[in-house]
Amino acid sequence: MAKKPVTSRSGRFFKLAGMTASVAGQYAGQRARRMFGQEQDEAARSEHYSRMAGQLVDTLGELKGAVMKVGQIASQTQDFLPQEFSDALQKLQKEAPPMPFDVIVGQVEAELGRPLGELFEYLQEEPYAAASIGQVHRARMHSGEDVIVKVQYPGVDDSCDSDLKQLRMALRLGGLLKMPKDHVDQLFAEIRVRLKEELDYENEARNLEAFQEFHKNDEWIRIPRVIVSHSARRVLTMELLEGDHISAITPERYSQATINLIGHRIFTMMADQLFRFQCIHGDPHAGNFAYRPDGTIILYDFGCVKKLKHEIVEAYRKALVSALAEDYAALDRHLIDLGARVESQPAVDEAYYAMWRDILVKPFNSDTPYNFAESDIHKHVAAKTTTVFKYLDYFKPPVESIFIDRMIAGHYWMMKRLGVQAAFREELETYLGSNAG
Template sequence: MAKKPVTTRKGRFFKLAGMTASVAGQYAGQRARRFLGREEDEAARSENYTRMAGQIADTLGELKGAVMKVGQIASQTQDFLPKEFSDALQKLQKEAPPMPFDVIVEQVERELGKPLGEAFEYLQEKPYAAASIGQVHRARLHSGEDVIVKVQYPGVDESCDSDLRQLRTALKLGGLLKMPKESVDQLFGEIRERLHEELDYENEARNIKLFRDFHKDDENVLIPGVIDSHSGRRVLTLELVEGDHISQVTPEHYDQDTVNAIGTRIFATMADQLFRFHCIHGDPHAGNFAFRPDGTLIMYDFGCVKKLKPEIVEAYRKALIAALDEDYEALDRHLIDLGARVESQPAVDEAYYAMWRDILIKPFSTDAPYNFAESEIHKHVAAKTTTVFKYLDYFKPPVESIFIDRLIAGHYWMMKRLGVHAAFGPELQRYLNHSG
């Protein structure tokens, strides 16, 4: 029998408080053992972390909402939690047990102000998809049009701030945050701001209209339109626009030329949003995209959108140009403008910048097609992460551009999973040559 969902703020608080107490107790036990001279070996420490991580991931998955979304972001960024936690939180990207249907029906009727049968000819009971802050159901309007209905889980928006405070406390008391307090404040502040936007489906409806307008001249990029008459703050009804999930993009239905064309389209869409529109789709994981054998790219879920200041985009553009040109003095300056480098610290050793440039430049270094399927950039990055500690005081999480990094990482993994072969160097150069 499925557990009754926790939808009240009080219930969520106690659930998170219990998790926090347990994690803090386990961490205190580890500290006590070290104090008594019983130093854990690496395997034992990893096992403890894995146990704590599993407990946190299970609780976040059950509660959904803000805390689950933070877990998903943490699993993608992998730079402020131990590896065992990033690994455990990865499952939050894939697993989101559905909310009972009667809870969904109540939410729809409350938000639309009418009985379900009056609003829809039918609403399919089995979810089309379940995510962190809501789930999606297929439905049909009385006009006969097939649609999808995105329904926010009850209680998620009211408890967002208290959820985030509890999660932060759990991570802190568990000895898991590897960043200075100021950086943690900035990071959680940015996440909180994006979450409040994402919890407002009326805001998402505006974002969808904005991005449909951005891409209106590209017939190969589809974004489902909003059905305003059946949408509100916690319910969003959209046109049904279907395509294949990334796992269905197989050689039987997609030849290499089509995959390469899709990859080129993904890159151009990302670069347009960053360099031309100054507004990016901030949640670029595989579940938010679909594909068709004619090369069409379909984009979903515009709850998490980051509008970028022109000066941030310009600093980012100049930093990329400097890196490509191996002008590390200029790169250092532009990273300060970007808010990624602590200005009061002396210049960073050029060899350090050169090391990262040589790893990250590979897809853009020649005019020959780069094989993303065989790319090991992520492995090379992981192998060099220990070098970060040497310059820990020189850099800080660039809050303004953290979603740019997330955008690029998400698209890299899609290119890799799709198996794209493409030369993006000349394409990138065209974007960098035109400012604003």
């Protein structure tokens, strides 16, 4: 039996406020113990963080909405939170527990203005998928067409701003935000804009149509068609496009050659969106993609789309060119243009850039296929995160490009799970060269 959701703004506020008070109290207690020479060892501190993180994740998962989405973003953003929190927040990437069906039916009827029986031949009670701000149900139109209906959770949009304020307060009072205030301001402002867009399903319908048009010549990419007559601000009905979830891609149905082909197509799709469309699918987790044995990729969920400024794409391209060429002075300049480096600070030690370059450039280092299944790039990144503290004042969250980083990180994990074996150096150089200017 699904738990009755907290949909009122005051109910959500008090739930979050309780979590905030608890996290702040635990942090104060830990500080007091440290003052008296207790709990100094790393293991105890890590256990304390894990306990706080567990409480945070449980609350965010129950409330869904903006706070859960921020948790998902935070789990993919390096150096935003301590490692224990990033690890715990990864749980929010998994499918959320479903909302009770009567709540879903009420929302559909309220948004589309007609009884459910008039709208659909049937709406399946069991969710097709559940996520942070809404869930998807399979349905059939009276015409006989099978569709999926995406329904936003009640109260999520109305409480977005207060949720974000409460979450930020919880993280601050818990001593968990490891960035200067103005950097946190920028980060939360960007997250708020993306969330406001994502909460507007009419905006998502426009995004779906724009990406369909951009990819119209890519016969291997499928994007669902919107059923306009059965869509509104909080309900989105689309054609049913089915494929295999990443967990169903087994050697019995997908040869290594097909998996490698899918890997190359994922890379092409990312690079085309970044360098040519300059607009990217910003929520790249496994639930938003499906595959077919002929190498087709199906894209779902276009609520989180980031339109990129031309100068940001150029700075990103030049930073990649500089990194590949090991020209670290140029890389430093381009990171300033990208908004990732604080311009008033002196140049960063080239050895620091070289360390990160050697870790991150592995899939592009040679013409020999890189085996993503055996990749340990993420482990090397985790091992080096403590070096960031030395340069904490030199860098800031690259607000304009944070979703590019998120896209790349998300697809790295998908290629790893798929077991892609491919060399991308030549393809990458094609994109980096074709945009020179």
